[in-house]
Amino acid sequence: xxxxxxxxxxxxxxxxxxxxxxxxxxxxxxxxxxxxxxxxxxxxxxxxxxxxxxxxxxxxxxxxxxxxxxxxxxxxxxxxxxxxxxxxxxxxxxxxxxxxxxxxxxxxxxxxxxxxxxxxxxxxxxxxxxxxxxxxxxxxxxxxxxxxxxxxxxxxxxxxxxxxxxxxxxxxxxxxxxxxxxxxxxxxxxxxxxxxxxxxxxxxxxxxxxxxxxxxxxxxxxxxxxxxxxxxxxxxxxxxxxxxxxxxxxxxxxxxxxxxxxxxxxxxxxxxxxxxxxxxxxxxxxxxxxxxxxxxxxxxxxxxxxxxxxxx
Numbered sequence: 001x002x003x004x005x006x007x008x009x010x011x012x013x014x015x016x017x018x019x020x021x022x023x024x025x026x027x028x029x030x031x032x033x034x035x036x037x038x039x040x041x042x043x044x045x046x047x048x049x050x051x052x053x054x055x056x057x058x059x060x061x062x063x064x065x066x067x068x069x070x071x072x073x074x075x076x077x078x079x080x081x082x083x084x085x086x087x088x089x090x091x092x093x094x095x096x097x098x099x100x101x102x103x104x105x106x107x108x109x110x111x112x113x114x115x116x117x118x119x120x121x122x123x124x125x126x127x128x129x130x131x132x133x134x135x136x137x138x139x140x141x142x143x144x145x146x147x148x149x150x151x152x153x154x155x156x157x158x159x160x161x162x163x164x165x166x167x168x169x170x171x172x173x174x175x176x177x178x179x180x181x182x183x184x185x186x187x188x189x190x191x192x193x194x195x196x197x198x199x200x201x202x203x204x205x206x207x208x209x210x211x212x213x214x215x216x217x218x219x220x221x222x223x224x225x226x227x228x229x230x231x232x233x234x235x236x237x238x239x240x241x242x243x244x245x246x247x248x249x250x251x252x253x254x255x256x257x258x259x260x261x262x263x264x265x266x267x268x269x270x271x272x273x274x275x276x277x278x279x280x281x282x283x284x285x286x287x288x289x290x291x292x293x294x295x296x297x298x299x300x301x302x303x304x305x306x307x308x309x310x311x312x
Contacts, residue, residue, distance in 0.1 A: 012295065012308035017053065020307040024057035030114040031107075039110060041103040042245075043238045045302050051107065054304045058222070058294065059111040061309075062091065065220050065293075066119075066195065088163050089195045090217055092203040094288060095224030096281045097146065098235035100302060104224060105199040112195050119194035126200025126214075127175040129156040132182040147280050148202050153214075159190075160198065160217045168192050178246065180253035201280065204288035215291065223292035228281065230300050232273050239269045 029052055040046055066089050077084040091112075093105045105123055113121045129152050136142045141150050155172075162170050174186035190196070198214070204221055207213030215221070226234075243265055247258035257268060289295060295308040 010290075010308070011310055011312040013311045015307045015309060017303075017305055017307075020057055020304075021053035024052070024060050027056045027060060029056065031110060035110065036107070039103060039106040041100065041106075043234065043241050044100050044103045046100070046103060046107070050303055051111075054296065054307075055104070055107055055111060058296075059108065059115075061294070062108075062112060062220055063115055065089075066115075069219060085166060086194070087166065088193050089219050090160065090164065091195060091197045092215065092218040092221040092292075093197060093199040093224070094201065094204045094221065094285070094292065096226075096231045096285055097201065097277045098238050099224045099226055099231055099298070101199050101224055104222070104296075105197050109197055112197075117194075120192070121195040121197065122190050122193035123197045123199065124159075124172065124188070124190060125175065126151065126156060126198065126203060127177075128173045128182075128188065129153075129159070130175060130182065133180070143276060144280075146201050146277070148205055148284055151202070157212060157214055160196075160214050161212075163190060163193070163196055164217045166192065178249065178252055201285055202288070204291045205284070206288075206291070215288075221292045221294070223289045223295045224298065225289060225295050226298040227300075228278065230298070231281065232278065233300075234302070235273055235277060236266075236269045239272075240265060 029048065031048070031051060033048055036046070036048060036051065069087075069089055073087060074084050091108065093101050093108070095101050102125070105125075109121045109123045113119060130136075130145065130150055131139075131141070131152055133142065136145060136150060141147070144150055159170060159172055169192065170190045171187040172190065174183045174188050175181070176183050198218065203218065204215050204223065205213055207216060242254070243258055243260070246252055247254045249255065252258075257265065260268065293310050296304045297306045297308065299305040
């Protein structure tokens, strides 16, 4: 299933995998296989070839944007006759459930932190701004977890605004995938990063009329794209893998599903995909794809087959 990406006029330049890989062919690989293993998510087959051919060129492009942003700040400071204030560079990583956002975000955090300037890079997942399950249950939103209305959008916007304004330290909630909920009393501290990577389903959502949105503060955005049926298959594969691993932990919110047989698990997984994740993908996530700076189009095996780079 595709949604007309190639059938409408586009502000993007399309590059084949080979064309994109050539843009980073001379760059040394600042990562070992062991380090990549520690960054890779469950059921994510990314390897060093993928890093070399896809993510090193992306890191190089991000560095060009990062340096250009710094030069622009210096120019504006000269115009105003003042000192240059350091402003964090915000990178947004968007895409569906099960498309690989977390792995890509962790990988980028490592690659970007090894730029020549050795910037301080922080990674924040917007899951930290989900309303607690208690609030979602009160509002009848437990089956819409991950939809825009399930997030504390004001708190997320206030956080990004504070980071972008140069706050020396900001604390945010902590989300546990094991417990499927915000952890009471736990906080993540973000200390004035040079680069903030913000990863989440809906980070590219446009603002309501007359308001601001998180996307207004993003300097460079990446959308991980794939055919809907491929993402569905990855979601189903991941859920079965979780059933054999994380769900067996008695502390897991989904522990009861570890006791389901294969057919029951398949029925549950297909229902969650059909009634929740696919609806959110088609209604809320895919419409933000055209707002991204770079779109990485994945094939069935999770490898990036082509890249769309915004040119206007």
